[in-house]
Amino acid sequence: MLIEFIQSLYDQSRPLPENQDDYTSILEDIEYFHLSATVYSLLKQQGRMEQTPTYFQNQLKTEYQAVLYNNLYIKNQLKLILDTFETNGISAIPLKGIMFAETYFGHFSARRTTDIDILICKEDMEKAIECIQELEYDTEGECPAHHFHRSFSKSIPHSPVPLAIELHWDLLRENSSALEIEQFWQHSSPLADYKHIKQLSEVHTFYMICLHGWKHGMDSLKYFIDIIQAIHVLNHKIDYDALFKIAKNDHTLKRLTSTLTVVYNQFPHLDQINSLSFNKKSKIWWNYQDIRYGDRQSVKGFKNLIRVHLSEYDQFKHSMVFFKRWFFPDKFEITNLYPPSIKHKKYSI
Template sequence: MFIEFIQSLYDQSRPLPENPDDYTSILEDIEYFHLSATVYSLLKQQGRIEQTPIYFQNQLQKEYQTILYNNLYIKNQLKLVLDTFEANGISAIPLKGILFAETYFGHFSARRTTDIDILIRKEDMEKAKMCIQKLEYNVEGDSPSYHFHRTFSKMMPHSPVPLTIELHRDILRENSSSFEIEQFWKCSIPLEGYKHIKQLSEVHTFYMICLHGWKHGMDSLKYFIDIIQAIHVLNYKIDYNTLFKMAKNDHTLKRLTSTLTVVYNQFPHLNQINSFPFNKKSKIWWDYQEIRYGDRQSVKGFKNLIRVHLSEYDQFKHSMIFFKRWLFPNKLEITNLYPPSIKHKKYSIFRGYIKFYRKKFHTLFRALSYSKVKSQQKY
């Protein structure tokens, strides 16, 4: 029902559900995926909010107001950070978040935002880090060398959840592609009112949100809506042939085509806006029931992880690098996953590895058992 509801939001030839009882489950799904602000904004923009039940309207509006205040705080914090970078001559590009909502959804409150992501040149990272710390954000631990961002946080007023800032030097892990972040910088344009602060080009924005959705296994409808909204706004400005040539050169083509195939399969009206040149419906792996009701740490989640990283890296060596990192994490990653205890500090790393491999092999055993049962059921 929820997929059909989202289809009706973006394809207005489809009517909204007429049965008031349907909106109870739709509202549950909206809240599960944190889409209240987006759904409320789209219905208001289309003048169709009155076609929904009163209780549905009231709940959406209530949650929209909460998101409005949170996003306003984040918007002000983003401006403070960007102004600080500008004053210190640090080049930066805001990613997703508030700027994406304003540009592609029409208002900063039309899309729930929980953090601030900013692209920084590698050579400016330490300088940017000091600027962030002066704004009273705390560094959140260390990161492995192949990670492409540093994380900072501080508490938000009237919120139990802290505001997180991630400073990115890249958007993909090292040795997972041939992607060069410099292309994003070269094609970026100055953000209004700034000299050093840039905005991604339209093509690179679209490229980024597709790769971002893939990285998360398209495990939320919010990734679909980001891509759908961009397609509606950009329309023919996205030349898929040019985009796929870029992705082929970056060795991200399988990731890109897989993601867009899933989106177009669920929302076929997009072909009327910008026709998708691939047709791989027989290989669709995405399932709504799994992402909505399945356990993301389950056997299915484990099998999806294997599928993604065996079949959706363009080069076999990139798959092997992933599996090496996944099977043999370094001490820093183990420490972050299983912090040392005071009682067993001397053997904490060893204990961490034991916990890590016990969990991995338990899931693997369940996956193998599940596959065996399924194969027996076929016969």
């Protein structure tokens, strides 16, 4: 029911569910994917909150308020970090998170955020790490040579889950594409009154969130909503033909078209906003029941993983790099796959 419910939120020609009993399962799925704040905000913006049951409204509001306080703390931490980078002459671009919520959802509290991601020039990484550590963030373990970010964390008041920060120098793993990160810097623009802090262009923001969703196997409805919201906000500003040329050059075209295929198949009204030029029925692999109730460690989950990494890399050599890392993981990846003790679960956004 959640897919149909989200369809009715974005395609207002579709009515909200009339059966009051349906909202119990819808609410369970909303909470499973941590979408309460977004659904609450969309219903309020559309003036349709009163069309839902009272218990549904109350639960969404409770969750929204929790996200509001959490995101406010993260927003203040982000500003502190960006101000510190600005003072130290470190160029930086905030990715996703608070900035994305404010720009594409209308308010910093309209999208649940649990961490801070910032793009840093590789030559500035050591200087940026020193700044982060001076702000009392602790380094989170080792970083494998092929990875593309460093992780840090700090306890959040009244929260069992610490605030994580990832400093990126790239967006994809080494040798998994030909993506040139410099293009993201070249097309960025100054953020507010900053000199060294930038914001991604609209095209590169959209490109990034599509790649991010693919990287996570589109295993949450939050990745769908990020892409759908961006399409609604940007409308025809995204030239798909031009974007696909960029992706072809970066060897990420299959990843991009696969992700958009899945999103457009589940939410066909998007074709009326910005249509895709290829056959969207040819690459259907995503299934809601699998991500909601399936086991990624099952035989079916393993087969899907193999299928994705055989068919959705533009070059065979990139698939082979993945399989090499899969069958011969380094110490870092073994620790993450089989941790010595139960850790908090960090939800990447």
